[in-house]
Each structure stands twice: as C-alpha cells, then as structure tokens.
Amino acid sequence: MGKTIAEKIFDAHLVDRPTPDRYVLRLDAVFCHEITTPMAINDLVARGKDRVFDASRIKAVIDHVTPAKDGKTATQGLILRQWARRHGIRDFFDIGRNGVCHALFPEKGFVRPGYTIIMGDSHTCTHGAFGAFAAGVGTTDLEVGILKGVCAFRFPATMRIEVTGTLQPGVFAKDVILSIIGRIGVNGATDRVIEFHGPLIAAMSMEERMTLCNMAIEAGATCGICPPDRVTVDYLWPFIQEEFDSPEAALQSYARYAPDADAYYEQTIEHDVSGLAPQVTFGYRPDNVKPVSEMAGTPIDQVYIGSCTNGRIEDLRIAARVLRGHTIDPAVRGIVSPATPQIFAQALREGIIDIFMAAGFCVTNPTCGACLGMSNGVLAEGEVCAATTNRNFSGRMGKGGMVHLMSPATAAASAIAGKIVNSKLYESS
Amino acid sequence: MKDFKGEVLFLDRSDINTDEIIPARYLTEITREALKPHLLEDLHLEEFDPPTDIPGKRVVITRSNFGCGSSREHAPWALEVNGIHLVIAESFARIFRQNMFNCGMLAIELSAVIIDGLFGRFAGRQAVVEVDFDNSRLTVRSGDEEETVPFTISDFDRSLVEAGGWVEFADAHY
Ligand code: SF4
Numbered sequence: 283m284g285k286t287i288a289e290k291i292f293d294a295h296l297v298d299r300p301t302p303d304r305y306v307l308r309l310d311a312v313f314c315h316e317i318t319t320p321m322a323i324n325d326l327v328a329r330g331k332d333r334v335f336d337a338s339r340i341k342a343v344i345d346h347v348t349p350a351k352d353g354k355t356a357t358q359g360l361i362l363r364q365w366a367r368r369h370g371i372r373d374f375f376d377i378g379r380n381g382v383c384h385a386l387f388p389e390k391g392f393v394r395p396g397y398t399i400i401m402g403d404s405h406t407c408t409h410g411a412f413g414a415f416a417a418g419v420g421t422t423d424l425e426v427g428i429l430k431g432v433c434a435f436r437f438p439a440t441m442r443i444e445v446t447g448t449l450q451p452g453v454f455a456k457d458v459i460l461s462i463i464g465r466i467g468v469n470g471a472t473d474r475v476i477e478f479h480g481p482l483i484a485a486m487s488m489e490e491r492m493t494l495c496n497m498a499i500e501a502g503a504t505c506g507i508c509p510p511d512r513v514t515v516d517y518l519w520p521f522i523q524e525e526f527d528s529p530e531a532a533l534q535s536y537a538r539y540a541p542d543a544d545a546y547y548e549q550t551i552e553h554d555v556s557g558l559a560p561q562v563t564f565g566y567r568p569d570n571v572k573p574v575s576e577m578a579g580t581p582i583d584q585v586y587i588g589s590c591t592n593g594r595i596e597d598l599r600i601a602a603r604v605l606r607g608h609t610i611d612p613a614v615r616g617i618v619s620p621a622t623p624q625i626f627a628q629a630l631r632e633g634i635i636d637i638f639m640a641a642g643f644c645v646t647n648p649t650c651g652a653c654l655g656m657s658n659g660v661l662a663e664g665e666v667c668a669a670t671t672n673r674n675f676s677g678r679m680g681k682g683g684m685v686h687l688m689s690p691a692t693a694a695a696s697a698i699a700g701k702i703v704n705s706k707l708y709e710s711s
Numbered sequence: 712m713k714d715f716k717g718e719v720l721f722l723d724r725s726d727i728n729t730d731e732i733i734p735a736r737y738l739t740e741i742t743r744e745a746l747k748p749h750l751l752e753d754l755h756l757e758e759f760d761p762p763t764d765i766p767g768k769r770v771v772i773t774r775s776n777f778g779c780g781s782s783r784e785h786a787p788w789a790l791e792v793n794g795i796h797l798v799i800a801e802s803f804a805r806i807f808r809q810n811m812f813n814c815g816m817l818a819i820e821l822s823a824v825i826i827d828g829l830f831g832r833f834a835g836r837q838a839v840v841e842v843d844f845d846n847s848r849l850t851v852r853s854g855d856e857e858e859t860v861p862f863t864i865s866d867f868d869r870s871l872v873e874a875g876g877w878v879e880f881a882d883a884h885y
Contacts, residue, residue, distance in 0.1 A: 300884065301866035317738050318783065324741065329878070347739070354739035361741070404782040404806060420784035420810035426881045434867065434877070436805075468726055469776040473805050502779060504805055567726060654735040654781075675730040675780060677753040 284542025287507050288438035288475040291415040291539060295398050297432055306434045310397040310414075312427045314342040315383050318402030320361040322425035334369045335431035341392050342366050343375040345383050346650040351657045381622030381648035384408040384496065384590035388488070389622055391521030395510035395536040400424065400433050405590050405672065406505075407498040411491035412518070413510030413539050415475070418499060438475045438504065442547040445480040447556030452708025454600065455490035456592055456670070456689035458482070459497045460561035462553055464571030472502030474548060477541065482555060483508055488517040489596040496591045497672050500568040510536040560708050563687040566676040574692055574704045583665040584615045585697035586679075587690055588646075589653040592670035593621030595628050597690040602634040604694035604705045605641040611700025616643035617659045623648055641697070655679040668696040712873060715797040715817050715842035717769020719851070721834040724756060727773060728780035729807065733789040735781070746789040770840040771798045772829055772851075778807025787811050797842065799849070801826045812868040813877040817842065819849065819862045832858065844872070 285293070295307040312335075319342065326332050334340055342362055350356035359376075366374035375386060384405050387393060395413035399406065402424040409416035419433060427433050443462060463470075476498050483491065491508045498506025508514075515522075515532045526532040559573040587593070587601050598620060610616045618638050620626035626648060629635050638645055652659030653671045661667055661683030670693050674685040686702060695705035731754040733746055740746055751761045771777075771790070777800040778786055787810045790798070797817045811818040819842075821829075829851055838853040850859045864872075874880040 298884070300870065300880075303865045304867040306885070320741055321743075321784070325878070352739070354741070357741060358739060402782055402784075404780065406782075418782040418806055420782055420787075420806055420813060422784060422810065422813035422877050426877055429878075430881055430885045432881065432885055468779055469802070469804075472776065472779075472802065502776065502804060654738075656735055656738070673730075673780065675728050676755065677734050678730055681734070681736070681753065 283546050284544035286438070286440040286475070286541045286545045286547065287413060287477055287509060287539055288415050288440055288505065291396055291398060292438055294396065303436060304434050305437065306432050307398050309400060309427055309431050309433055310339065311392060311399045312340050312424070313383060313387055313399060313401035313406065314340065314362065314424070315346060315403060316344045316358045316362045317346045318421050318424060320358050322402070322421045322428060323361055323365045325425055326429060331429055334371070334428055337370045337372070339431065340371050340428065341373040341387055342371055343380050343383050343386055344377065345380055345386070346654065347657045348377055348380055348649045379623060381625070382590045382593060382650055384492070385594055385621035385625065388412065388492065389624055391518060394518070395514060396539045400427050404499045405496055407503060408492050408496040408590055410498065410505045410507040411488060411495040412514055413507060413536065415505055415507070417504050436473060439473065439548045440475045440477055441471050442477045442479060442550040444550065444552045445478060445482040445555060446552060447482065447554045449482065449555055449558065450708065452691055452705055453558055453560055454689045454691065455486060455493040457558060457561045458555055459494045460563065460571045460687065461555070461558055463497060463501045463569050464561070465553065466501050468500060468502060468567055468569045470501045471498065474503055476501070476503045476506045478506060478508050484511060487596065488513060489594045492594070493591055497568070500672060509540055560689060560692050560704055562692060562702060563674045566674055568672070568674055568687065574688065574702060577686070577702045578704065580686070580702040581666065582614060582668045582696055582701060584617065584659065584661065584667040585610070585693050586617050586652050586659055586667055586669040586671065587693050588619030588621060589650065589671040590621065591672040592690050593619055593625070595625045597670065598625065598629050598634050599632070601690040601694040602637040604691050604707060605698065606637050608641055608698045610642040610697040614697055614700050616641065616697045617646060617652060618643045619646045619649060619651060619658065621648055652679055655683070668693050668702060712875065713796045713815055715844065717839060718767055719770045719772050719833065719838045719840055720764060720768035721830065722754070722756065722771060722773040723830060723834065725774040726776045726779055727754060729778055729783050729786040730780055732778065732786040733783065738783060738785060743788040743792050746785055747792045750789040750793050765793055769794055769796070771795055772826070773798065773800045774826065775801040777803050779804035782806045784810045784814070787814050787816055791816060797840065799840070812871040815872055815874070815876040817872060819864065821860060821862060825860055829858070832856065
C-alpha cells in the first residue's frame with residue numbers, strides 16, 4: 283500500500299511509538315508567539331527546565347497584540363523577548379520587524395516541504411501549503427516541543443480533496459475554502475489531514491495555497507497539505523539556492539514527499555468549483571456559508587482586511603483593484619492590516635496603501651489585532667464586521683459582535699457599499 | 712493522578728468552541744487562576760448562567776466536537792481551575808482533546824446513543840459521575856437511578872493521565 287504525504291513525513295521523522303496509536307515525531311521547527319508561549323516558558327522556569335532543544339529551530343514573533351496595548355500584553359511580550367534573548371533565539375521578530383506569524387514565517391523561508399512544524403496556534407496548518415506537516419498544538423505540547431524537539435500525533439489519516447473546474451473572475455481561493463468548509467462541516471475533517479489536489483491547486487500561487495490551507499482547521503483538520511511542486515520551489519528558491527544546484531534538483535528532492543499513486547485515503551471527494559460564486563459566512567460557525575448574493579444588503583459597521591488568511595500582498599492588490607477610485611461608505615469603518623512589514627513596504631511601493639487611504643481606510647501596522655478581538659478594531663455589542671479573517675465565532679472580534687467571513691474583493695466592495703455586496707470583479711454568468 | 716468525580720454540568724449543544732469556553736480577551740492573563748471567573752462566559756445556551764451553574768460542578772457532559780477552534784490550552788485550564796477535570800462528549804476537536812490529556816485530565820468519548828441517553832435520563836437533575844479509571848467504566852447517578860457505561864481511551868492517553876501529563880511523560884521518556 284502506498285503512502286500519503288503526511289505518512290511519508292511521519293516515516294522520515296519517527297522517534298518513537300510509545301503505544302501503537304501514537305507517533306512521536308522529531309520536529310524541524312517550533313514556532314512561537316506571545317499569547318500561548320509565555321505560559322510554557324513560565325512553566326519550564328518553574329520546573330527548573332528553562333532550556334530549548336535547538337535555538338536555531340525555534341522561531342518567535344510578537345504579533346497578536348503589537349504594539350502592546352496594556353500592562354498585561356506588555357508583560358507577555360517581555361516574557362517572550364527575554365526568553366528569546368537568554369536562549370540566543372536569533373529568529374525573533376519584535377516590533378518594527380514583526381508580522382502575523384503565518385504570513386511572516388513562510389516569507390522568511392522557514393518552511394520546507396517535508397518539514398514537521400508545531401506552534402501554539404490553530405492556524406499553523408497554513409504551512410502545509412509548502413508540503414509540510416504543520417499542526418497547531420496547545421501550550422503543553424509547545425512546552426515539550428521547545429524542551430525536547432518532539433511532539434506526539436495519531437496516525438495521519440488523510441482526506442483527499444480533488445479541486446476541479448476553473449474559477450470565474452472575482453472568485454478566489456477564499457471562496458473555494460469557504461465552499462469546502464460549508465460542504466464538509468466544522469467537524470468534517472477532525473483528526474484528519476486534508477491533501478489538496480487537482481488542476482486548480484496546481485495553478486494556485488503560494489499565497490493562494492496558504493489561504494486554502496489556513497482554514498483547514500475550520501473543518502477540524504490537523505493540517506491542510508498541498509503537494510510540493512514547481513510553484514513551491516520557485517517561492518523558496520531565494521532560501522534554498524545554496525542547497526541545490528538548480529530548481530529542478532530541488533524539485534526532484536522534494537518529490538520524495540509526493541503521495542504514492544496507490545496511497546490510501548480515508549475519504550476522497552471531488553469539489554468542482556466551476557460556477558462557484560463568491561461566498562460569505564452567516565451566523566457563528568465557519569460552515570454556515572452561502573453565496574454573497576443571498577446575503578446582499580446586510581448592513582455592516584466595519585470592514586477588516588488582513589490576518590493570516592488574507593493579509594498578503596495578493597489580497598491587498600485585489601482589494602485595491604476594487605477600491606481604486608472609490609471611497610468607502612461614511613457609516614463604515616475600514617481597517618486594513620498588511621500582514622508583514624515586507625507586505626506593507628511592497629504595498630507602499632505599488633501605490634496600494636494610497637488607494638486604501640484615499641478610499642478612507644485606516645492602515646494599521648502588521649498585527650493580528652482585530653482578527654481575534656484583542657486590539658485595533660474590536661467591535662461593540664451588536665456591531666457587524668465584514669472580514670477577510672478565518673473565524674466567525676460568537677464574540678471573536680468583540681463581545682456581542684458579528685463577523686462575516688469573505689474574500690478581500692467582497693470585503694472591499696462591501697466597504698464601498700456599506701453593506702455586503704458582490705465585487706465588480708465578479709460577473710455572474 | 713487527578714480525581715474524576717463529582718457533580719455534572721450538562722451543556723446541550725454540539726461544536727462548543729474554545730472562544731466560548733474562554734474568550735480571547737482573557738488570553739492576556741499569565742496565570743491560570745485568573746481565568747476562573749470567565750469559564751464559558753460567551754456560551755449562550757438557554758437556561759445556562761455561568762456564575763450560578765458552574766460553581767460546584769466537577770464534570771461536563773456535552774455533545775459532539777467539543778473544544779473546536781483555537782488551540783488555546785486556556786480552555787482546559789479554565790475548566791481545571793474551576794475543579795472540572797473530566798469532560799464526557801460524543802467527540803472532541805483534536806487539539807482540545809490532546810490538551811486535556813496533556814494536562815493529565817480526562818476527555819472521554821461515548822457514542823451518540825449513550826450521550827443521548829445520559830441527557831435524557833439525567834440532564835436537568837442533580838447528577839454525579841464517578842470514574843473507575845482502572846476498569847474503564849464510569850457511573851452516572853442521580854437519586855436512586857444510576858447508569859454504568861464502559862469507555863475506551865487510548866493507551867497513550869491513559870499513560871498521560873497516569874503520569875500527570877505530557878511534560879512528565881516526555882521527561883521520563885525523551
Ligand atoms: S491573524 Fe487571526 S487567525 Fe491568524 S494567527 Fe492572528 S489571531 Fe490567529
């Protein structure tokens with residue numbers, strides 16, 4: 283029987299099987315941010331085990347609340363900062379160089395096909411876009427990862443999703459993943475890895491694949507994985523050119539993580555996106571999804587463009603295409619957070635920031651901020667936000683607030699209209 | 712090993728997420744104790760009022776996919792500081808379930824039929840649960856009515872509970 287991508291990665295990293303149902307894997311990278319790591323650090327200190335397994339494999343960032351908004355968040359930053367310093371963690375990103383973890387770490391070249399990665403953050407599944415096995419974990423798993431460089435997982439049962447068809451203009455990776463979650467449900471891939479395949483995935487940029495894999499957790503998946511290919515190698519080339527003679531050689535090396543033709547999948551579904559319209563969520567579950575047209579006219583108070591799902595340069599470009607020459611509805615507050623300083627700088631160079639500002643958007647520094655209702659755009663009770671983020675749980679952006687998830691194009695169009703609408707990029711046939 | 716017995720809090724909904732268990736606005740806390748008053752603060756269920764219904768409870772019985780959403784271990788911690796070490800559900804989200812066992816706590820999965828039966832017989836009454844860990848059985852009791860059901864947890868999770876958590880286990884093995 284052949285193997286899936288995750289099974290091959292497990293084989294290559296197996297340290298122990300303490301019981302038949304558990305695989306303890308060696309970790310290639312442990313990512314950290316200031317919300318879930320300080321408790322792990324404090325616990326290690328309290329246990330007299332304030333050590334790290336390999337400082338070069340640990341990457342850390344202050345991203346959720348930055349600049350600090352109060353004494354408590356300042357303390358969280360302080361604990362992470364002092365820890366990074368005393369252990370010589372060189373890849374530590376503090377204010378001025380920091381950005382949303384799942385946008386920043388790939389951009390720095392920290393992810394490779396075949397890697398095992400954990401982080402105390404559920405959207406760690408984003409990094410599966412590179413053909414890595416990347417899983418969100420809790421603070422205790424993170425703590426053991428920091429100390430020992432290992433983590434325990436169940437067998438990576440895999441669901442294969444074959445995405446077919448071509449997207450209509452104005453329909454994006456975000457709409458694809460929303461439609462998949464709407465179809466399989468918030469519990470549809472629990473305890474499983476999703477492998478994304480098909481011509482549409484092959485044609486996607488790394489940014490689009492990250493948007494796709496980012497939301498795998500919203501269907502319960504441990505990780506969303508795209509097979510590494512030429513697109514992956516081209517993205518990584520600046521970071522791997524010392525390692526390989528040519529992109530072809532890199533491709534050949536990464537091909538060992540391609541799934542076997544006779545790999546066993548627990549479930550295979552075909553997801554045809556021809557005719558897919560832009561999607562939006564309603565209610566408090568990410569699988570409550572319908573076409574934007576069915577929600578058209580829903581009034582909104584705020585529009586938020588950013589996050590690890592859709593705060594990358596491609597997302598800002600698309601939003602700017604919609605916004606150019608328009609101003610947003612005066613009753614709407616528009617907030618855009620480029621996900622990393624590099625994205626911010628690129629958006630400046632391309633005149634995208636000008637377009638946002640001329641339209642009436644507030645441009646914030648790179649941070650998670652409003653995405654999880656901690657800073658920079660918290661909603662008041664009863665307020666509604668059109669957001670390019672990934673989670674619409676009750677209270678997510680502030681107690682009593684409502685979040686509708688959508689693509690950057692739909693969010694930008696909704697900002698102009700003051701209510702949820704399809705963007706002009708979408709022409710339904 | 713922690714103790715797994717006491718009065719039950721019934722939460723009759725599927726897909727209760729970690730934002731509902733402990734909202735993100737409390738993630739700035741750096742002690743577990745500070746989470747105590749905020750457990751289930753954003754969970755809106757009919758006839759559920761956290762400040763009156765949570766005190767004294769030691770066990771949660773709920774439906775499917777409990778603990779979905781964020782990876783925050785603050786969710787099991789918020790349960791733990793309220794004295795709740797055991798959650799019984801039809802199913803759990805992966806990260807939440809692992810976090811429970813990693814903390815030396817118990818997350819027990821029972822079939823939909825059994826969970827349904829427990830809700831039918833005991834919800835709305837004062838019920839207590841007792842776990843016979845060695846023999847993988849649990850008993851729910853209310854007045855003179857009681858029901859004993861077997862459960863299975865993986866050998867690995869069992870060793871985490873016995874060790875007191877994943878840090879202790881990993882320390883002894885790796
Ligand atoms: S942008 Fe939102 S979803 Fe992404 S890591 Fe930050 S808080 Fe989490």
